[in-house]
Amino acid sequence: MSDLNAFLEPGMLVRHPSEPDWGLGQVQSVIQGRITVNFREVGKVVINGTLVALLPVFDES
Template sequence: MTDINSLLTPGSLVRHPTEPDWGIGQVQSNVGGRITVNFPNQGKVVIVGRRISLELEDLA
């Protein structure tokens, strides 16, 4: 299994797997496994990458 969180960079679009109402968030930073994401319906949230595996959103 690939750790998708380690591949996330600023600007990546993601969804939180257990909070679909938050919408599609944009990664602001990914430092030391702590990922800051700005969600349209929740605001800025810091995700601990070893606890939550974010879902990469492919809008292409």
């Protein structure tokens, strides 16, 4: 399976599609399909980009 998040770059804001309680997250790094995101409510999480398509957030409001 290909990387569903290949367009993500550090600094981008995202949400996890099946974990809305985690709140807004900021991408910290994207390395070989592994995305490290710092979520407001749970802290730093490493996500397998081949399994989860994170939702980009372009407007925080």
